[in-house]
Amino acid sequence: MRISELGEATGVPVHTLKYYLREGLLMPGRATSRTRAEYGDEHVERVRLVRALVDQGGVSIAGVRAILDALDAPPPSRHDLYGVAACAMPTPAGDRPVDAVAVALVEDLGWQVSPDAPALHSLSAAVRAAEAAGVGLSPGLLRRYAEAMRGVADVDLTVAERASSPQEAMRTVVIGTVMVDPVLLALRRVAQEAVSARRA
Amino acid sequence: MRISELGEATGVPVHTLKYYLREGLLMPGRATSRTRAEYGDEHVERVRLVRALVDQGGVSIAGVRAILDALDAPPPSRHDLYGVAACAMPTPAGDRPVDAVAVALVEDLGWQVSPDAPALHSLSAAVRAAEAAGVGLSPGLLRRYAEAMRGVADVDLTVAERASSPQEAMRTVVIGTVMVDPVLLALRRVAQEAVSARRA
Numbered sequence: 001m002r003i004s005e006l007g008e009a010t011g012v013p014v015h016t017l018k019y020y021l022r023e024g025l026l027m028p029g030r031a032t033s034r035t036r037a038e039y040g041d042e043h044v045e046r047v048r049l050v051r052a053l054v055d056q057g058g059v060s061i062a063g064v065r066a067i068l069d070a071l072d073a074p075p076p077s078r079h080d081l082y083g084v085a086a087c088a089m090p091t092p093a094g095d096r097p098v099d100a101v102a103v104a105l106v107e108d109l110g111w112q113v114s115p116d117a118p119a120l121h122s123l124s125a126a127v128r129a130a131e132a133a134g135v136g137l138s139p140g141l142l143r144r145y146a147e148a149m150r151g152v153a154d155v156d157l158t159v160a161e162r163a164s165s166p167q168e169a170m171r172t173v174v175i176g177t178v179m180v181d182p183v184l185l186a187l188r189r190v191a192q193e194a195v196s197a198r199r200a
Numbered sequence: 201m202r203i204s205e206l207g208e209a210t211g212v213p214v215h216t217l218k219y220y221l222r223e224g225l226l227m228p229g230r231a232t233s234r235t236r237a238e239y240g241d242e243h244v245e246r247v248r249l250v251r252a253l254v255d256q257g258g259v260s261i262a263g264v265r266a267i268l269d270a271l272d273a274p275p276p277s278r279h280d281l282y283g284v285a286a287c288a289m290p291t292p293a294g295d296r297p298v299d300a301v302a303v304a305l306v307e308d309l310g311w312q313v314s315p316d317a318p319a320l321h322s323l324s325a326a327v328r329a330a331e332a333a334g335v336g337l338s339p340g341l342l343r344r345y346a347e348a349m350r351g352v353a354d355v356d357l358t359v360a361e362r363a364s365s366p367q368e369a370m371r372t373v374v375i376g377t378v379m380v381d382p383v384l385l386a387l388r389r390v391a392q393e394a395v396s397a398r399r400a
Binding site: 045048049051052058106109112114117118120123125126129130134137142146149154156159161172173177179180183186187190191192195196 | 333375395
């Protein structure tokens with residue numbers, strides 16, 4: 001199909017598609033003349049992925065590029081899949097060191113996590129921000145939240161392990177993490193109402 | 201303190217403070233002359249809360265106003281605290297009806313949730329977006345995620361029940377939900393690495 005048809009198939013304006021081509025988020029089509037190129041199903045799929053990441057995942061263009069690079073260069077084994085994926089994924093880390101509260105939490109739970117994991121920086125920043133808004137998170141409270149989120153991570157890993165190839169596993173880890181985040185936050189709110197109704 | 205001192209105490213520029221005053225996000229100070237007003241600790245606290253919601257919670261100005269209104273007018277009892285809070289809180293709901301998959305999930309779990317709860321709209325939209333990005337969420341998978349998030353909601357309710365007044369409970373529910381979201385997402389990533397390391 002031509003670029004105008006790719007636009008129709010995905011609902012994305014042609015000038016946006018050209019922007020994605022320039023930014024390297026969309027691979028070039030097969031050139032059929034000096035000014036024309038032919039696009040296929042893989043382009044439709046890629047455009048949908050980019051749109052979902054940007055519109056729903058709230059990922060920046062630079063973040064999308066990092067995710068796509070990670071998908072194109074999966075790690076040789078699955079052992080460090082989450083470590084590689086975590087470094088590829090956009091995280092609002094910040095450059096401050098990891099707070100003692102995050103280090104203590106991980107030790108307390110007996111979790112093996114790299115001390116410079118981006119997620120520990122994100123965790124520190126998020127706990128600080130909550131405290132600035134008057135939401136204190138004691139070590140005991142943080143531990144209970146962490147245990148619930150380990151349940152989420154268990155499901156994540158089960159899905160990733162079903163993947164038929166390292167490429168597929170990497171895709172599942174990266175896209176699944178970003179796109180399931182809003183699902184989890186919505187489920188939290190639904191569950192709050194359900195638990196509240198049950199206790200009332 | 202004067203408005204310039206309020207700016208120094210909170211690290212927020214004076215023109216932003218004036219914007220908050222115009223938008224009704226910050227209550228007026230006590231007028232000491234025709235052009236001057238005196239601000240106190242409650243203003244410092246309010247400015248910090250607004251900044252945390254906007255900068256860390258990613259809440260829009262309209263969303264902040266809805267949250268502040270909810271805090272100022274808590275419900276008479278705690279029974280429907282989460283229902284009221286959910287309607288006050290900014291949710292990227294959308295106007296499409298709730299999908300059958302969300303309705304079936306809630307029924308399957310035996311959760312009592314209002315069929316027009318904003319969270320069910322958010323859930324529908326998030327599941328659709330994940331599917332558009334190639335992340336299929338089967339009913340079984342969604343149920344496992346929902347059960348993990350019920351663990352989070354149990355912790356949320358326990359914290360809210362500790363509150364000493366309906367006002368305090370409302371504050372805990374609304375601010376706690378928005379500000380703990382990023383903590384949970386960071387914990388999910390930390391837990392992914394920990395579970396991945398354990399299984400490897």
